[in-house]
Amino acid sequence: MADIIQDEEIMGKAYDSKIMKRLLGFAKPYAGWILLCIFMLLIMTVSNLARPYIMKIAIDDHITAFNQPMIVAPVNAPKGAVIALQGQRYIRIQDMPSRSTLPTEGCQIVTINRADYLIKAPISVFHPTGHLTPITGDAKKQGHTIIISGHSYPEVPLSPAAIKEIHSHDAKGVMNLGLLFLILIVVGVVLNYIQTYVLQWTVQRIIYQIRKLIFEHIQGLSLAFFDRNPVGRLVTRVMNDTQTLNDMYANIMVNIFNDFFILLGIIIVMLQMNWQLALLAFIAIPLIGIATSIYRIVARQAYRQVRVKLAKINASLSENISGIRIIQLFNKQRQSFEQFEEINRDHFQSSWKEMTANAVFRPSMDLIYDFVLAILIWFGGGRAISHLINFGTLYAFITYVEQFFQPINDLTEKYNILQSAMASSERIFILLDTEDRIQNPEVPVTLPKVVGRIEFEHVWFAYLGEDWVLKDVSFTVEPGQTVAFVGATGAGKSSILSLISRLYDVQKGSIKVDDVDIRQMSKEELRRHIGVVLQDVFLFTGDVASNIRLNQTDITDATIMDIIGKVNATHFINKLSHGIHEPVQERGSTFSFGERQLLSFARALAYDPTILVLDEATSNIDTETEVLIQNALETLMEGRTTLIVAHRLSTIQHADQIIVMHKGRVREKGTHQVLLQLGGLYHDLYELQYHERTTA
Numbered sequence: 233m234a235d236i237i238q239d240e241e242i243m244g245k246a247y248d249s250k251i252m253k254r255l256l257g258f259a260k261p262y263a264g265w266i267l268l269c270i271f272m273l274l275i276m277t278v279s280n281l282a283r284p285y286i287m288k289i290a291i292d293d294h295i296t297a298f299n300q301p302m303i304v305a306p307v308n309a310p311k312g313a314v315i316a317l318q319g320q321r322y323i324r325i326q327d328m329p330s331r332s333t334l335p336t337e338g339c340q341i342v343t344i345n346r347a348d349y350l351i352k353a354p355i356s357v358f359h360p361t362g363h364l365t366p367i368t369g370d371a372k373k374q375g376h377t378i379i380i381s382g383h384s385y386p387e388v389p390l391s392p393a394a395i396k397e398i399h400s401h402d403a404k405g406v407m408n409l410g411l412l413f414l415i416l417i418v419v420g421v422v423l424n425y426i427q428t429y430v431l432q433w434t435v436q437r438i439i440y441q442i443r444k445l446i447f448e449h450i451q452g453l454s455l456a457f458f459d460r461n462p463v464g465r466l467v468t469r470v471m472n473d474t475q476t477l478n479d480m481y482a483n484i485m486v487n488i489f490n491d492f493f494i495l496l497g498i499i500i501v502m503l504q505m506n507w508q509l510a511l512l513a514f515i516a517i518p519l520i521g522i523a524t525s526i527y528r529i530v531a532r533q534a535y536r537q538v539r540v541k542l543a544k545i546n547a548s549l550s551e552n553i554s555g556i557r558i559i560q561l562f563n564k565q566r567q568s569f570e571q572f573e574e575i576n577r578d579h580f581q582s583s584w585k586e587m588t589a590n591a592v593f594r595p596s597m598d599l600i601y602d603f604v605l606a607i608l609i610w611f612g613g614g615r616a617i618s619h620l621i622n623f624g625t626l627y628a629f630i631t632y633v634e635q636f637f638q639p640i641n642d643l644t645e646k647y648n649i650l651q652s653a654m655a656s657s658e659r660i661f662i663l664l665d666t667e668d669r670i671q672n673p674e675v676p677v678t679l680p681k682v683v684g685r686i687e688f689e690h691v692w693f694a695y696l697g698e699d700w701v702l703k704d705v706s707f708t709v710e711p712g713q714t715v716a717f718v719g720a721t722g723a724g725k726s727s728i729l730s731l732i733s734r735l736y737d738v739q740k741g742s743i744k745v746d747d748v749d750i751r752q753m754s755k756e757e758l759r760r761h762i763g764v765v766l767q768d769v770f771l772f773t774g775d776v777a778s779n780i781r782l783n784q785t786d787i788t789d790a791t792i793m794d795i796i797g798k799v800n801a802t803h804f805i806n807k808l809s810h811g812i813h814e815p816v817q818e819r820g821s822t823f824s825f826g827e828r829q830l831l832s833f834a835r836a837l838a839y840d841p842t843i844l845v846l847d848e849a850t851s852n853i854d855t856e857t858e859v860l861i862q863n864a865l866e867t868l869m870e871g872r873t874t875l876i877v878a879h880r881l882s883t884i885q886h887a888d889q890i891i892v893m894h895k896g897r898v899r900e901k902g903t904h905q906v907l908l909q910l911g912g913l914y915h916d917l918y919e920l921q922y923h924e925r926t927t928a
Contacts (some may be wrong), residue, residue: 291624763841
């Protein structure tokens, strides 16, 4: 089974449809909430796009509409658009629902020397080129005639009350539009809050499920997997990589619809307002496409290099900090610094390339925006001066063009998030697809009662390939016996204990408990009858009681105190200010080796196992503590099958059987006295340790 691929080896696509499909699979249970977020985004987009259009209406229909041409209001004229003027009802031509049936005559207000007059002219005057055009030019008054650009019009003076009525009409229209504008802002803010809350609620639950799935999967993997994969890398999968997915779900999964809605909405609105200006503004699209394509290629290469260099920095930091004691003892600080400086310099140069790509892309987008804006002002401004388009329309176009570039300017951030998500997803799925685990049988054998008979039959075992750690190992342990394993480092002693608990599976031969192959039993059932005490005791953050109980709620505090008494740990527990509820820091750093070992004895005995496994259980205990444990062990091992791996032969002389291992094979068996009389490996080990004690 392949190991997890390292960060620097993940060079996947910027977008992978298969990976994205699996990512969306995690979001499927929350599809309803996601659709709700998308729907609210659609409403928010409509609200945002409506604001410039409202400003256009306010400018064209009210703020700059005082001198716009009017006609006598027909019966079907919109009530809100009718202007009462000196006993007559008028409506501005631009407010007419349809201009196909206009009357033959129109009128317009002109201002001369701060006095306002109403002039009348044939309706064709206001449509010389097919566009609504007010009469413009230098206006002067001669008698009762108004002369504008050589054309004479009879004057109709307007009273201050009439002008006030017109101003009141426009002020009311602006106020109504302002109120609508405010309502849209409030609706947008409220929807934005709700949408953000719902989206984050959804995303956090997706990430919660992913982390739970990864952790559950990791718990089921075999120890062989952890032998090959550093813990730090696995922690990165659970924390850092899932956090990257959090950014992807929150910023891309839903917000990509927001960008799409904005772009599509702006295109539709611009085409509806003025297709000529719209096509002029769309010059930006091919320019944006070219700039984006170039950026995507350059940024992807730079991003990959940064990821590779960052992985090397992390590896260097981990190695140097973990080995800081050796570095300082051997005065290698300078060499370590130089190595790190070189790696750090490479990362700096790669990061600089990535920043350069971003620094070029964003200004290029600004340049394209300014170019399009300049064309709009040049072309649209000239047409506005010529009254071929209204000023409000030009204002709305400029605003929409600015909004058009906003999602495009966000491309750099979204692209980097997408690349990170693809890389992190690939690493996560490689882990989730790893099936390196000890499998339970489809129909496990259940033993009504385990008596503790253990039998190894021609067992061969290797951690990797055919590099055999155990070679044709056979022995039998009868119920209630105490069997010790001795031998040099690497002889295979601890491997035997790991195989009994089925932390690994044998490649050849079989291991039986009560005449049943342990591969035919469920792992959970087998391990429930085995209590293990390791040399390196691991204590979890919590308190003393929780480390003994290990979430088995039926073990009461009274039972724990009784167990503590049996392992002779009462003397140090009573010294703790909170007794068995004394807080335990990470890995039990506040306790000595001996105290942690006593707690591990209590932990094993709390489950009242049939089989007791002691792996170098007394190697880190001082002489006084060892005496306490040895006194307790005589009672605790009574009636239990006990397997012991020991370095100090003095602790196993009472064993019913001692098995001497050498280079993965069983070389000698027997009691302490029998093995001494043989004069073999055990005799040599005993003599060596005896000589060390006498010369110490």
